[in-house]
Amino acid sequence: MEQLLQMAKKVCDKAEVYSIEYTDNSVFFKNAGLDDMDSKFQSGISLRIIKNGKLGFAYTRNLTNRQGLLQNALDSLEGGVEADYDFPLTRELPQLDTYDSSLENLSGKVLVEECARVCDLLRSKTDGEISKMVSFTHTENIRIMNSEGTDSSAKSTEYGMFGNLTYPGAGFGIWRVFESKSFERMPESMVNEMIELYKISSKVVESKGGKMKVMFVPNSMITLTWRILSGTSSKSVYEKTSPITDRIGKKIFDEKITIYDDPLNDRYPKARSFDDEGVECRPFTIVENGQLKGFYCDLDYASKANVQPTGHGYRTTRWGGDPITLKPVPFLTHMIIKPGDKSFAEMVKSMEKGIIVEGALGYHSGNIPNGDYSIGVCPGLYVEKGEIVGRVSDAMIAGNIYETLKHVVAVGDTLHPCHDGAWVPAILCDDVSVATKK
Amino acid sequence: MFEKLRKILDKVEADYADVRHEIKKETVISFNGKELTQIGSNSTDGYVARVLKDGGMSSVVFTKENDAEKAVLAVSANARLIAESIEAPVRLARSEAVKDTFLPALKEDPRKVPIIEKLELVRKYNDIPLAHERIATTSISYEEVIREKYFVSSEGAEVREDLVTTRLLGEIISKDGNLAQNVRVRAGGSNGFSTIRNQDEYFEGQTAIVLDLLKAKPVEGGAHNCILNPSLAGVFTHEAFGHYSEADLIKGLPAMREKMKIGGKLGSDVLNIIDNPTLPNQLGFYKYDDEGVRARPTQLMKNGVLTGRMHSRRTAAEFGEPISGHCVAEDYRFPPIIRMGTIFIEPGTHSFEELTDMLEDGLYILDAKGGATSGESFTFGAQYGYMVKGGKIAQMVRDINISGNLYQTLKDITAVGNDLVLSKVGGCGKGPVMQSNIRSCSGGPHILVNNLVIGGA
Numbered sequence: 007m008e009q010l011l012q013m014a015k016k017v018c019d020k021a022e023v024y025s026i027e028y029t030d031n032s033v034f035f036k037n038a039g040l041d042d043m044d045s046k047f048q049s050g051i052s053l054r055i056i057k058n059g060k061l062g063f064a065y066t067r068n069l070t071n072r073q074g075l076l077q078n079a080l081d082s083l084e085g086g087v088e089a090d091y092d093f094p095l096t097r098e099l100p101q102l103d104t105y106d107s108s109l110e111n112l113s114g115k116v117l118v119e120e121c122a123r124v125c126d127l128l129r130s131k132t133d134g135e136i137s138k139m140v141s142f143t144h145t146e147n148i149r150i151m152n153s154e155g156t157d158s159s160a161k162s163t164e165y166g167m168f169g170n171l172t173y174p175g176a177g178f179g180i181w182r183v184f185e186s187k188s189f190e191r192m193p194e195s196m197v198n199e200m201i202e203l204y205k206i207s208s209k210v211v212e213s214k215g216g217k218m219k220v221m222f223v224p225n226s227m228i229t230l231t232w233r234i235l236s237g238t239s240s241k242s243v244y245e246k247t248s249p250i251t252d253r254i255g256k257k258i259f260d261e262k263i264t265i266y267d268d269p270l271n272d273r274y275p276k277a278r279s280f281d282d283e284g285v286e287c288r289p290f291t292i293v294e295n296g297q298l299k300g301f302y303c304d305l306d307y308a309s310k311a312n313v314q315p316t317g318h319g320y321r322t323t324r325w326g327g328d329p330i331t332l333k334p335v336p337f338l339t340h341m342i343i344k345p346g347d348k349s350f351a352e353m354v355k356s357m358e359k360g361i362i363v364e365g366a367l368g369y370h371s372g373n374i375p376n377g378d379y380s381i382g383v384c385p386g387l388y389v390e391k392g393e394i395v396g397r398v399s400d401a402m403i404a405g406n407i408y409e410t411l412k413h414v415v416a417v418g419d420t421l422h423p424c425h426d427g428a429w430v431p432a433i434l435c436d437d438v439s440v441a442t443k444k
Numbered sequence: 445m446f447e448k449l450r451k452i453l454d455k456v457e458a459d460y461a462d463v464r465h466e467i468k469k470e471t472v473i474s475f476n477g478k479e480l481t482q483i484g485s486n487s488t489d490g491y492v493a494r495v496l497k498d499g500g501m502s503s504v505v506f507t508k509e510n511d512a513e514k515a516v517l518a519v520s521a522n523a524r525l526i527a528e529s530i531e532a533p534v535r536l537a538r539s540e541a542v543k544d545t546f547l548p549a550l551k552e553d554p555r556k557v558p559i560i561e562k563l564e565l566v567r568k569y570n571d572i573p574l575a576h577e578r579i580a581t582t583s584i585s586y587e588e589v590i591r592e593k594y595f596v597s598s599e600g601a602e603v604r605e606d607l608v609t610t611r612l613l614g615e616i617i618s619k620d621g622n623l624a625q626n627v628r629v630r631a632g633g634s635n636g637f638s639t640i641r642n643q644d645e646y647f648e649g650q651t652a653i654v655l656d657l658l659k660a661k662p663v664e665g666g667a668h669n670c671i672l673n674p675s676l677a678g679v680f681t682h683e684a685f686g687h688y689s690e691a692d693l694i695k696g697l698p699a700m701r702e703k704m705k706i707g708g709k710l711g712s713d714v715l716n717i718i719d720n721p722t723l724p725n726q727l728g729f730y731k732y733d734d735e736g737v738r739a740r741p742t743q744l745m746k747n748g749v750l751t752g753r754m755h756s757r758r759t760a761a762e763f764g765e766p767i768s769g770h771c772v773a774e775d776y777r778f779p780p781i782i783r784m785g786t787i788f789i790e791p792g793t794h795s796f797e798e799l800t801d802m803l804e805d806g807l808y809i810l811d812a813k814g815g816a817t818s819g820e821s822f823t824f825g826a827q828y829g830y831m832v833k834g835g836k837i838a839q840m841v842r843d844i845n846i847s848g849n850l851y852q853t854l855k856d857i858t859a860v861g862n863d864l865v866l867s868k869v870g871g872c873g874k875g876p877v878m879q880s881n882i883r884s885c886s887g888g889p890h891i892l893v894n895n896l897v898i899g900g901a
Contacts, residue, residue, distance in 0.1 A: 032876075032877060034876060036695055036696035037695065037696045037697070037698060039530065039531050040526060040529045040530050040531075041530075041696075042501070042502065042503075042526070043502045043522040043525065043526055044502060044503045044504060044505070044519075044522070044779060044877075045502075045504045045505070045515070045518040045519065045522060046504070046505040046506070046777070047504075047505070047506045047507065047508070047511050047514065047515060047518075048490070048505065048506070048507045048777065049507055049508060050488065050507065062484075063482065063484050064484060064486055065486050065488065066486070066487070066488060067488040067489055067490060067507045067508075068489075068507070068508060068509075078484065078485070078486060079484075081484070081485075082483055082484035082485075084560070085473070085480060085483030085484070085559070085560075085563060086480060086483075087480050087481060087482060087483060088479065088480075114521070114522055114525050115525060118525065118529055122529075135696070135697055135698060135699065137696040137697050138696055138876060140876045168876065172697060172819065173819075174698070174699035175699035175700055175702075175703060175820070176700075176819045176820050176821070177688070177697050177700045177818065177819015177820050177821075178818035178819035178820075178821060179819075215665065215666065241476075245476060245477060245580065245581040245617075246580050246581065246619065247580055247581055247617050247619070247624055249622050249624065325873060325878065325880065326878060328777065330488075331470065331486065331488070333481070333482055365818065367816045367817070367818055367821060367822065367823035367847065368814060368815065368816050368823030368824065368825060368845055368847070369816075370814050370816070371813045371814025371815070371816075371823075371824065371825030371845060372813070372814075372825055372843065372845055373624065373625060373626060373842075373843065375617060375624050375626065376623070376624045376625075378843060380825070380843060380844075380845035380899035380900070381823065381845070381847075381899070382816075382821055382822070382823035382845075382847030382899075383847075384818045384819075384821045384823075399821075399849065400821075400847055400848060400849055400852075400897045401847070401897070402665065402823070402845065402847045402897055402898070402899030402900075403899065404665060404843070404845070404899035404900050439665060439899075439900060441665030441666050441897055441898065441899050441900050442666075442897065443667045443895065443897055
């Protein structure tokens with residue numbers, strides 16, 4: 007890496023070398039039985055150079071030909087991609103507790119036994135099909151060097167488990183995700199919650215559409231977080247596609263909603279002290295008590311908006327992707343919606359009539375920049391007089407987050423992992439449109 | 445290359461093993477609005493090895509040649525562990541050990557088109573919407589993915605196949621006050637750079653649609669009878685039906701597998717569905733899958749009766765059904781999983797006018813905007829639509845998302861048009877370790893479906 011950087015510095019104004027090495031081990035159960043295991047050993051190097059205000063970009067899996075990689079980046083300069091920013095000099099980063107060496111050497115047998123244990127528990131207490139159960143370990147080494155003198159590296163581990171307790175014949179059901187930096191058994195409370203929810207939602211009930219209370223739980227919260235991510239990105243502001251461009255300091259959501267990004271919180275896996283551009287990470291408030299506080303940005307969009315970078319340049323897309331092949335873009339990887347004071351049971355009790363969205367289908371489609379959503383509930387638990395009475399079929403929930411999140415009745419008191427590294431509580435909203443066949 | 449792969453295979457002690465090496469060459473040119481944000485061509489490579497030993501089967505991915513030994517040890521240990529714990533030992537259905545090299549015939553090889561020429565072409569298309577005042581921005585990319593695949597197996601297979609995919613994709617966003625609307629753009633294919641040329645008219649058409657959407661009415665939520673255009677018919681076929689014709693998905697769901705029994709009458713009499721990766725010049729084309737199995741057409745439904753399923757060698761043996769050549773990986777970072785090739789409802793007899801007459805009052809909805817499925821439930825979006833009154837196309841509507849039940853909807857397809865259009869750009873994510881298939885091709889004729897639930901706004 008050092009050699010490549012030296013070579014690049016000789017022919018360019020600025021240069022950055024990003025390297026990543028990662029190992030994955032996964033165990034897959036299907037229909038409550040061991041089905042597959044796989045391992046992955048991957049690595050790669052990505053080079054960004056800036057010369058005369060233009061960006062060059064190249065990547066490779068194996069650094070066998072440094073000159074070739076550099077030439078590739080030099081060739082791409084000819085396209086004329088503007089780069090009116092500097093790479094940062096980052097030093098003295100906080101030390102985060104992100105790595106557990108025991109996870110790196112965890113035997114596949116332990117993963118198999120944990121899946122089998124949870125399958126047995128679920129099977130012994132329900133008639134559900136355990137369509138999928140996955141456990142995995144992930145170890146990652148990232149290093150970023152640049153021509154300003156930054157040389158930052160981070161090592162992290164992640165253990166995760168996913169289980170789906172499926173209604174026979176329906177093909178979907180109640181699922182839970184468990185994530186940790188180290189190997190831990192899926193908590194009994196989580197397994198019991200799956201069992202309870204499965205049992206009370208096994209019956210299909212008819213429901214009439216209309217406006218009603220709807221609870222978004224962590225499994226369906228991506229419906230809202232995806233649109234929040236879109237609306238509060240400096241890229242959307244720059245491109246004039248965010249509907250809240252001029253709302254800084256103004257109320258956009260109910261005052262019960264506070265959203266921030268907390269990359270330094272190493273209680274959860276994937277904590278980071280620097281982003282994929284080497285910019286120091288720090289907590290960043292997006293919405294406080296309903297008021298819009300800021301737009302997150304990477305180096306490029308910070309420069310375009312003439313503001314300081316917020317440390318949100320990540321090599322990812324909405325669907326993940328291969329980090330070495332991707333240029334950094336503004337992204338929130340550690341979003342937290344601040345928990346409220348209501349338990350799940352209290353929130354259910356307060357619903358005269360409504361739907362709990364345990365899973366959302368189609369959260370990725372529709373007019374996302376505008377904040378619109380229209381999702382199939384999969385499953386949607388139907389509540390009448392404060393009790394879950396079953397699950398609804400063929401129901402759709404539709405709205406716009408800038409309306410829906412103005413009608414927040416309560417925010418749950420517990421954080422759960424959601425997509426994209428977010429941790430969120432359940433949120434109960436009123437006056438949400440539900441369409442059904444009736 | 446084959447010799448190098450054989451050396452890796454020689455390190456494996458197994459009942460069966462295979463190794464795939466891929467060189468993946470990617471060219472990307474991206475615009476956000478007027479601004480060029482990325483341009484360049486790069487090449488990466490990696491290996492996938494699979495081992496079957498004593499009924500346990502496992503796979504390993506590695507990107508450094510030097511890691512081959514470590515990878516072989518890991519995959520062999522995992523296969524052993526599976527063999528100890530699995531209830532039914534894994535077997536592979538018999539398949540001919542093919543020795544072949546297949547390089548697709550291209551109408552203009554993209555490798556021979558200079559990148560600057562590609563840049564100017566994409567810039568020209570991107571400028572078409574941007575010339576309009578109410579277009580807020582665009583996000584348009586040209587992506588070229590060339591997979592050079594080398595596959596060897598312990599049974600003696602040696603297959604080299606190239607997959608060349610070119611695609612233009614992105615969206616155009618219009619804005620009026622606080623109202624923003626978007627429409628997707630999609631062009632490309634599997635048979636050369638010619639699929640990217642002459643798209644001016646298409647870009648003009650998509651621009652007109654997204655500008656019209658600013659004046660369109662939000663659709664009313666509730667149940668509607670609908671005509672789906674070929675793009676949406678394709679997404680329904682792919683999302684709702686296709687995924688549950690993939691044997692690896694259905695095998696974890698015993699009750700659903702029972703419902704999806706071959707010979708079962710699941711759809712209306714008018715419904716014939718096929719997956720055919722061998723259709724030449726289509727996006728979903730390939731000759732061999734990533735197990736070295738020759739691809740073949742698979743009739744999935746005939747007159748509403750389930751007649752076939754898509755398989756890997758492993759699931760074909762498990763289900764006791766014929767191999768189909770549908771086991772495909774995204775690239776060298778993944779072991780192969782069961783994937784659709786080119787799936788579509790076969791054309792029927794009705795003209796579009798006959799379909800609108802049959803519909804009388806309802807909706808005509810067009811062009812896919814994302815879809816998802818979970819068991820018998822599916823949801824997908826349409827980019828725009830029109831109300832149909834008395835058999836006549838009336839006002840444009842927006843914000844259309846549909847939800848339904850697979851089994852009910854298969855029965856509610858009451859008429860099938862006589863046209864056929866297949867998709868030019870694909871992108872299907874399938875987990876649990878998410879793999880995207882950019883060659884996923886779907887389509888169909890116009891179809892008439894009763895009683896679809898639409899979310900509304």
